[in-house]
Amino acid sequence: MIKTKADIAIRVHADVMDVRLPCEIDHHSAVRVRRMIDESICAHRPKTLRIDASGVDFMDSSGLGLLMGRLSLMKKLKGELILSHPSPAALRMVRLAGMERIITIETNK
Amino acid sequence: MASYSVGDCSRRGLIVRNEINIKLPSLSVNEGMARAAVAAFCVQADPSATELADIKCAVSEAVTNCIVHAYRDTIGEIQLRVRIYNEGLVNIEIKDRGCGIEDVRRAREPLYTTDAEGERSGMGFTVMENFCDGVRVTSRPGKGTTVTLTKRLQDRFSAT
Numbered sequence A: 001m002i003k004t005k006a007d008i009a010i011r012v013h014a015d016v017m018d019v020r021l022p023c024e025i026d027h028h029s030a031v032r033v034r035r036m037i038d039e040s041i042c043a044h045r046p047k048t049l050r051i052d053a054s055g056v057d058f059m060d061s062s063g064l065g066l067l068m069g070r071l072s073l074m075k076k077l078k079g080e081l082i083l084s085h086p087s088p089a090a091l092r093m094v095r096l097a098g099m100e101r102i103i104t105i106e107t108n109k
Numbered sequence B: 001m002a003s004y005s006v007g008d009c010s011r012r013g014l015i016v017r018n019e020i021n022i023k024l025p026s027l028s029v030n031e032g033m034a035r036a037a038v039a040a041f042c043v044q045a046d047p048s049a050t051e052l053a054d055i056k057c058a059v060s061e062a063v064t065n066c067i068v069h070a071y072r073d074t075i076g077e078i079q080l081r082v083r084i085y086n087e088g089l090v091n092i093e094i095k096d097r098g099c100g101i102e103d104v105r106r107a108r109e110p111l112y113t114t115d116a117e118g119e120r121s122g123m124g125f126t127v128m129e130n131f132c133d134g135v136r137v138t139s140r141p142g143k144g145t146t147v148t149l150t151k152r153l154q155d156r157f158s159a160t
């Protein structure tokens, strides 16, 4: 299958699950992204869920719901959630909701 | 340029320069198309990249609310009307004939949602308020809701 920027990519190695979000996160895409992430979490039980939001050109409040939901799921499994390299569009939403205080954010800087 | 006048726009000397109307069924697959269509129409008013991103996001919030709340469990019609006025004023109306909102003031509070199990964050109205210059909500329970977004585009060419 050809992987495009528009599609989600999931990779699991050891107890880390890496997810790269597609370029647009709205209600329509979030439903599918959530289902794919949760199926993989249930199958692999990772300790760390790392969500790479570097390629997100568009995100609305549905993305916040997606992140909050995954955070509470990982907490339930005694694991952690890391938001990796959020794009300006993603970071703007996260900040607006004050979520940078409750989510671990990983950046190069 | 010939002005195109519609109804109430004489107020404050505003002139409607252009207008589009879009009707769409409340299918989630239409969310991306709706915000892209509004953004494409607004380009003629010369918005900055940030202003265009703001408009897209605010429209996405309002349209998604029609789909997930107003027409929850059914499919209904969403009406969008976009007007471009003189002086860089853009006005976007998003209208549904869905369930309506009992308490609009409460609905607009940050983090308030009636759909927590659907993983909604209750931030939609807060996003609209932050990304626009004006947000007006009129709603009647059982009749529907109209959200009117106003965005004032900065004139980037005249010295201020």
Ligand SMILES: Nc1ncnc2c1ncn2[C@@H]1O[C@H](COP(=O)(O)OP(=O)(O)OP(=O)(O)O)[C@@H](O)[C@H]1O
Residues within 6 Å of the ligand: A061, A062, A065, B061, B065, B066, B069, B070, B071, B096, B098, B099, B100, B101, B107, B108, B112, B113, B114, B115, B119, B120, B121, B122, B123, B124, B125, B126, B145
């Ligand atoms: N068009 C609408 N018709 C009926 N109810 C609405 C409509 N728009 C908003 N609401 C109500 O207002 C509440 C708040 O809306 P808001 O967009 O702020 O948050 P949300 O949609 O619940 O979550 P989020 O937008 O973060 O995904 C909703 O939970 C819903 O009860």
Ligand SMILES: [Mg+2]
Residues within 6 Å of the ligand: A061, B061, B064, B065, B123, B124, B125
């Ligand atoms: Mg909403």
